[in-house]
Amino acid sequence: MAKISERIERVKDTISSACARVGRDPGEVQLVVVTKSATIEAVKEVIRLGFTNLGENRVQQLITVSTQVAEYLQGPDGDLGLPEKVGWHMIGHLQRNKVRHVLPISFLIHSVDTLRLAEEINTSAAKLNLCPKVLLQVNTSNEPLKYGVPVGAATHLAEQIETLPNLRLVGLMT
Template identity: 40%
Template sequence: MSQIADNISNIRQEITKTCMKLGKKTEEVHLIAVTKTIEPERINEAIACGITDIGENKVQEVINKYDLVSPVNWHMIGHLQTNKVKYIIDKVKLIHSLDRISLAEEIQKRAERINRSIDVLIQVNIGQEETKSGIEPESVHNFIEALQTFSHIRVKGLMTVAPYEEDPEKVRIYFKAMREIFEKIRAKKLSGIEMKYLSMGMTNDYKVAIEEGANMIRIGTAIFGSRIYR
């Protein structure tokens, strides 16, 4: 077994253990392998080990790797510039980082041109950090209601990047807050809005995120090791 295969196996075991404690089915938690800076060869190795979904932070990396990677579901998980939507609109299964109306308008325009509906998650800046993108927690409801008029955008849930803490217990409060927002929106039963995915939790805190309701987790370092930035 390779290191990547070992790592994926270990993560799946941890997901299973966490789900068993909660009385949840393991398959309810969707694992996205974050492939920022990772070479196509290593991504393909992860896919051969059963990874079906990969997440990229930058549009350029999607473009560069798209034809070199085995068939897989692509997720745009990083901040998305409006002028780069056109490059990934026909490539990604899910955009995790919708956080402003101008971006929604561009997604709508590009989606209309290819006659396709685009699935998105609303990114919430739950820690209200100046360095992070996302809608402020108190603005999420109004933002989602405004998106009901976009015929080619399908809202499928929420995403957040919690503040980093060495001790994952310290971010539990943020995951709890996200779950509360998620459930309140779900209870409204808004037309065209589906609260299906709650995307939160990364290498350091994914177990706590699952305990607090995450059903989509984004893991890079625990699969591929520490990144080497060039």
């Protein structure tokens, strides 16, 4: 298996090629390294390589890994030029009853697909004095087993989310 640094370089090359095809600056693209099922040692290596945007798709894993990463960044290796903190992205399906656990950790929630979920995020964020960024998850493939609002309902849901004062809709996740 290729080393993490080699795999990340391949991803960066793919991003650069895609940007060149459409006339975009690769610097405009934010790479989020997903920690799903990675060991804590692999996550530490990613951080040592300079990546500070990390994504997790399960709430319990987000809690566990983010705690381990915070301890690592504050530990004796903190003198090695590591960042003070990393930015966590919640990329998986989020249930309303788990919102309060995610908000203190994740600065961007990629999977808002119902008004009820957005309202729960809004209510919980107000209690925590937070205003998290969210992405509206749109099911562009119309696959019934996938999460996301149908394409035809996305604009209406986005308009409703925009009225909620304690979260910020910043884009789409498809």
